Amino acid sequence: MVAPLVEFRSVVKRFDDFVAVERVNFTIEAGEFVAIMGPSGCGKTTTLRMLAGLEAPSEGEVLMEGRVMNDVPAHERDTPLVWQSLALFPFLNARENVEFGLQMRGVEAAERRRRALEWLDRMEIAEFAERDIASLSGGQKQRVALARSLVIEPRILLLDEPLSALDANLVIRMQSVLTKLQRELGITFVYVTHSQSEAFAMADRVVIMSRGHIAQIGSPKDIYRAPANRFVAEFVGRNNIITGTVSKATAKAVTIDGSLGSFTVDLGQHEKPQKGDTARFVVAADLAQISTAKPRRGSAIACSLISEEFIGSVVTLFLEAEDGSELKVQLQERELSKMDLKSAATIYLSWASDQAHYIGAD
Amino acid sequence: MSDNRPLRWFLYGYLALVFTFVFAPILFSVIFSFNSDRFPTIPLGSFTLKWYQTVWNDPDVWEAARTSLTVSLSTATIATLLGFATAYTDYRYSFRLKPIYLGLVLLPPTIPLIIMALAMLAWFAKLGISGQVMSIIIAHSVLTAPFAMAIIRLRLSQMDPSLESAAWNLGASQWSALRRVIVPFCRPAIISSFCLTAAVSFDEFAISWFVAGLNKTIPVIILEIVTGNIDPQVNAIGSFVFLVSMTLVIIAQVVLMTRRKKEV
Numbered sequence: 001m002v003a004p005l006v007e008f009r010s011v012v013k014r015f016d017d018f019v020a021v022e023r024v025n026f027t028i029e030a031g032e033f034v035a036i037m038g039p040s041g042c043g044k045t046t047t048l049r050m051l052a053g054l055e056a057p058s059e060g061e062v063l064m065e066g067r068v069m070n071d072v073p074a075h076e077r078d079t080p081l082v083w084q085s086l087a088l089f090p091f092l093n094a095r096e097n098v099e100f101g102l103q104m105r106g107v108e109a110a111e112r113r114r115r116a117l118e119w120l121d122r123m124e125i126a127e128f129a130e131r132d133i134a135s136l137s138g139g140q141k142q143r144v145a146l147a148r149s150l151v152i153e154p155r156i157l158l159l160d161e162p163l164s165a166l167d168a169n170l171v172i173r174m175q176s177v178l179t180k181l182q183r184e185l186g187i188t189f190v191y192v193t194h195s196q197s198e199a200f201a202m203a204d205r206v207v208i209m210s211r212g213h214i215a216q217i218g219s220p221k222d223i224y225r226a227p228a229n230r231f232v233a234e235f236v237g238r239n240n241i242i243t244g245t246v247s248k249a250t251a252k253a254v255t256i257d258g259s260l261g262s263f264t265v266d267l268g269q270h271e272k273p274q275k276g277d278t279a280r281f282v283v284a285a286d287l288a289q290i291s292t293a294k295p296r297r298g299s300a301i302a303c304s305l306i307s308e309e310f311i312g313s314v315v316t317l318f319l320e321a322e323d324g325s326e327l328k329v330q331l332q333e334r335e336l337s338k339m340d341l342k343s344a345a346t347i348y349l350s351w352a353s354d355q356a357h358y359i360g361a362d
Numbered sequence: 363m364s365d366n367r368p369l370r371w372f373l374y375g376y377l378a379l380v381f382t383f384v385f386a387p388i389l390f391s392v393i394f395s396f397n398s399d400r401f402p403t404i405p406l407g408s409f410t411l412k413w414y415q416t417v418w419n420d421p422d423v424w425e426a427a428r429t430s431l432t433v434s435l436s437t438a439t440i441a442t443l444l445g446f447a448t449a450y451t452d453y454r455y456s457f458r459l460k461p462i463y464l465g466l467v468l469l470p471p472t473i474p475l476i477i478m479a480l481a482m483l484a485w486f487a488k489l490g491i492s493g494q495v496m497s498i499i500i501a502h503s504v505l506t507a508p509f510a511m512a513i514i515r516l517r518l519s520q521m522d523p524s525l526e527s528a529a530w531n532l533g534a535s536q537w538s539a540l541r542r543v544i545v546p547f548c549r550p551a552i553i554s555s556f557c558l559t560a561a562v563s564f565d566e567f568a569i570s571w572f573v574a575g576l577n578k579t580i581p582v583i584i585l586e587i588v589t590g591n592i593d594p595q596v597n598a599i600g601s602f603v604f605l606v607s608m609t610l611v612i613i614a615q616v617v618l619m620t621r622r623k624k625e626v
Contacts, residue, residue, distance in 0.1 A: 054527050074530040077541075085527035091546045100542075104533035148532070 003066030005030040005156060005188055006051065011060035013046050020046040020059075022212035024058070028190065030155065033182050035203035037190045039235070042209040044192045048158050051190065052079045054262045064156075075104070080149035081158040084165075087140050094144045095120065095129040101152040118313070119147040139170050156188040163198060175201050196236055200224065208232050226268070227362050230280055236315065238285035238328045241359075246277045254279060254358060259301045259323040263299045278361045283314065285328040287355040292344040300350040303327055305341055317341075319349060388604055395597035402594070413598040423599065426583040429495060430564055433579060437502040438560035444503065445555055450544065453518040454526075468508050478505065479572035480517025486573055493575025501573050502563040509562065510555035513618075517551035518544075554614035561610035565603065 006028040013021040021043040028034050036044040049055040050062055053074035062069045064335060069077065080101065089096050098116035107115070112208040120126045123143035128136060136144065142162065149157055159178075163171045179202050182189045193199050199206050200220040208223065208231075215235075216228040227233035233241050244258025249272050255264045256279050265281045273279055294300055303319035308328070315336050319327045327349055390402070395414070398407035417423050448467050452460070470478070482501045486492035491500075525547065529539035545552070567581035574582060580603055587596050 017548075052531055054531065074527070075533050075535050079531070081528070083524045083528060085522050085524050087524035088523055089525065089528075089543060089546075091549070100529070100534075101532035103542075104529075171504070199506045204484065 003063070004028060004166070005032075005065060006190075006241055007061075007063040007066075008021070008047070008050075009061040011047075011050065011057045011062060013043070013050060014054060014058045019212055021050070021057075024209075024212075025212055026207060026214060028156075028188060028189055031186050033179070033189045033191065033202055033204045035193060035199035035205075035208060036207045036209060037193055037196065037199040038209035038215075039194060041211075043212040044194075044209050045160055047194045047209070048081070049188060050154075052081050052158055053077045054081075055158065078152065078154045079156055079158055080152060081160060082145050082149050082162040083155075084161040085301050086145045086162070086165075088141060088144060088148070089233060090133050093130050093132055094136065094140075096123065097133065097144055098147045098151050100148060105152065115151055119151045120144070122149045138166050139174065142166065142174055143177075146177075150181075150185070152343050154187065156190065157182075159189060159191045161193050164193075171198070178202060186216075199208065208235065210235070225284070226357055227282060227359060228283055228357055231362075233280075233282045233359055238330060240285060240288065240327045241280055241281045242283065243280045246273045246275050246279050249273055249275060256281060260301050260321055260325065263356065264353070265358045266354065267358055270358055270360055273360065280359050280361070282357045282359055283351045283355065286330040288327075288329040288330070288349050288351050289346050290317065290319075290339070290341075291350065292339065292341070292346075294348050295350045298350055298353055299356075300348040301327065302346050304345075305347055319347060321349075374573050386468075388600075390587045391597045392601045392604070394594060395601045397594065400594060401592065402597075413595045416595045417598045417602075419479040420595075422578070423580075423583060426578045426580050429498075429574075429577050430579040430581075431494060432558045433498045433502060433570075436499045437506060437563040440499065440503040441559040441563075442510045442514075442552060442556045444507040445512075445559075446514050446548065446552060448464070448507070448511045449515040449518055450540070453514060453521075455608050467511055471508050474477065475566075475568040479569040482569060483572045492573055493579050495574075497573045497575075498577065498579065501569045502566060504567065506559035506562050510559050512553040513558065514548055514551045517548050521547055549621075550617045552581040554618045557610040557614035558616075561607045561614075564610070565607055 002297050004027040008024050008026050010023045010025055011021060012019065012023055024043075024047065036047060037358055038044045046055060050057055051071065053072060053076075057070055064077075081322050082361050089100065092100070095113070095116050098119055099112045102112040102115060117126060120129050120143075123146060125136075125140050125143045126149075128140055128144075131146070133141065145162065163174050166174060175198065178189070178191075182202075189202075191199070191203060200223075203220060204345060205217065206220055210231045216223055216232045218226075223232060223236055227236060227239065230241060233239045236271055242256070242258060242263065244256035244260075244263070246254055246263065247257045248255040248264075250270055251267070251268075254273060255262060263281070265290045277311075291300075301321050303321050306318045306320050308318070309316045310333070314330060315333050316328055316330045317336075319329065321327055321340075329349055393406070394402045395478070396409050396411070398410040398412065450463060457463075462575050479501075482497070483492060484503075485498045486500075491497055521544075526539050526543055529543040530536070534542060564579075565581060566579075567585065570579040571582050571585065580599065584596055584599055584603075587599075
C-alpha cells in the first residue's frame with residue numbers, strides 16, 4: 001500500500017498551558033484539495049504550520065509519504081506556504097521574490113530567472129516582473145506569492161487564508177485561479193480558512209476543526225447535508241437545530257420531545273440513544289418548507305414571521321416559534337411571491353421526514 | 363485646532379527659540395571662523411581663510427583628525443554590529459530574563475559621561491590597555507551600541523513577523539534567512555545607526571579625554587587649543603566638526619525616511 005502524502009498521527013501541540021491542537025488524526029492523499037476550516041483559535045493554522053515544519057508537534061507524529069517529519073527542519077521540506085499576509089520580501093522586486101526559493105536550492109542565475117519569468121507569465125503578471133512589491137495591487141501580490149511558492153515545483157502547497165485581504169469580487173476570481181491551478185498541476189493543496197464559502201467552493205474534502213479537535217471530515221456536500229454534530233451544524237450555514245429529550249427509540253428512528261413538539265427522526269448511522277437522553281436534529285434552512293395552512297402529514301412547527309433577508313433570488317425568512325426560538329427557512333424569491341404571508345397569522349414550518357438529520361446529544 | 367491660534371503661535375515661537383539657542387552659537391562659530399579679527403567681536407573684520415590655513419598646516423590637528431576618523435569608523439562598525447545582534451536577539455527569542463537583558467543593554471547612555479569615563483580609565487588601567495586608540499574605540503562602542511540597538515530594534519518591530527518564517531519555508535537556513543531577509547530589511551536602519559554612532563563618537567569629548575592618553579581626538583585637541591589662549595582656529599575646527607556630524611546625522615535621517623515613504 002502506498003503511504004498517504006500526509007498523515008497526522010494523534011498530534012498534540014501545546015503552547016505553555018494552552019493546547020492548540022489535541023490528538024488530531026487525519027490523512028491527505030496526493031492530488032487532493034483539502035480545506036481546513038474553523039473559527040479563529042481552533043488550531044487550523046497551527047496544524048498547517050506543523051505540516052510546514054514551523055511548529056514542532058508536542059506529541060504524536062506528522063508523516064509525509066510514510067516518513068516521520070517531526071525533526072525535519074522547515075527549510076529542508078518542500079512545503080511552500082502562501083501566507084495570510086503574503087510575506088513577500090519588500091526589498092526585492094516581483095521576479096526576485098519568485099527566484100528566492102530557487103536561489104536557496106542552488107539553481108544558477110540564468111535558470112532561476114527563466115523559471116521565475118515563466119511562472120510570472122503563467123500567473124499573468126509577467127509585465128510586473130521588475131516592479132517593486134509595494135507598487136503592486138492586492139491581486140497582483142497574491143499572484144506573486146503563488147508564483148514564489150509554486151516555482152520550486154512542490155508536491156504540496158499550503159495556503160493560510162490567502163484571500164482574506166482581498167475584496168469580494170477578487171476573492172471569487174482568485175478562487176477560480178486556485179482551483180484551475182490545482183487541477184492543472186495535479187498537486188495537493190491544503191487550504192486553511194474560516195470562510196465556509198471558500199472551503200466549499202474549492203475543496204474536495206473539508207476538515208472542520210473546533211478547539212483543537214477535528215469536528216468532522218468529509219466532502220463539502222457531506223458536511224453541508226449531514227453535519228456530524230452540533231458544532232458543525234451551527235458553524236456551517238443556516239441550520240435549524242431542534243433539541244429535545246428522547247421519548248422513544250428504535251434501531252432506525254428516534255422520537256424527540258421538546259418545547260417545539262414531538263418529532264420522529266431517522267437515526268442514520270448513529271447509535272441508538274437511551275430513553276431520556278438529550279438529543280438534537282437539524283433541518284437545513286433550504287430544505288424546510290413553509291405554508292400558511294397546517295400540512296396534513298408530517299411534522300410542522302407553528303411560527304410567526306419576524307423578518308426577511310433578500311440575497312438576489314434567494315430569500316431567508318426568520319421565524320419565531322411559540323416557545324420563542326428562532327427558525328430559518330430559505331427559499332426562492334419566485335416561490336415566495338406566490339404566497340401571501342403578510343395576512344397569515346401563523347406560518348407553518350415543515351420538512352419531509354427524510355430531511356431531518358439526527359446529530360445526537362453533543 | 364483652528365480655534366487655538368494663539369496657542370499655536372506661542373508654540374511656533376517656542377520652537378523658534380529652542381532652535382535659536384541650539385544653533386546660534388554654532389552659526390556664530392562658523393561666521394567667526396572666516397573673520398580676520400583675533401577676538402570675536404561685532405562689527406566683523408574682513409573675510410579670511412587664515413584660520414583654516416593655520417589648521418591645515420598644523421600637524422597636531424592632522425594627527426587628531428586621523429585618530430578621530432579611525433575611532434569613529436571602528437566604533438560605528440562595532441557598535442552597529444553589537445546593536446544589530448542585541449536587537450535581533452530581542453526580536454527573535456523570548457526568555458525569562460529579557461527585561462533585565464534589555465535594561466542592561468540600554469543602560470550605558472544613562473550613566474553620566476564623567477563617571478563612565480573615570481570608570482573606563484580605571485578599568486583599562488587594570489587591564490593594561492589604557493592610553494591607546496583601541497581603548498577609545500572600546501569605550502565609545504559601549505557608549506554608542508545602545509543607540510544602534512534602539513534604531514535597529516525599531517525597524518525590526520515594523521517587520522511582518524512571517525517574513526523570516528517565509529524565508530525558512532522557501533528553503534533558507536536560519537543563517538541565510540538572517541543574511542538574505544533580516545539584514546536587507548534592516549539595511550536602512552543599519553546605515554543610519556552606522557552614521558549616528560560615527561557622529562556620536564566623532565563628537566565625544568569626556569571619555570576620549572580620559573582614556574586617550576597621548577592619542578588626541580579632535581574634541582580633545584580643541585580643548586587644548588582653547589585652554590592655551592583664544593585662537594579663532596578653534597572656530598575653524600569647530601565648523602569642520604559640525605559639518606561632519608551634521609552630514610552623518612542628515613544621511614541617517616534621510617536613509618530612514620526615504621525607505622519608510624517607499625513602503626507605505
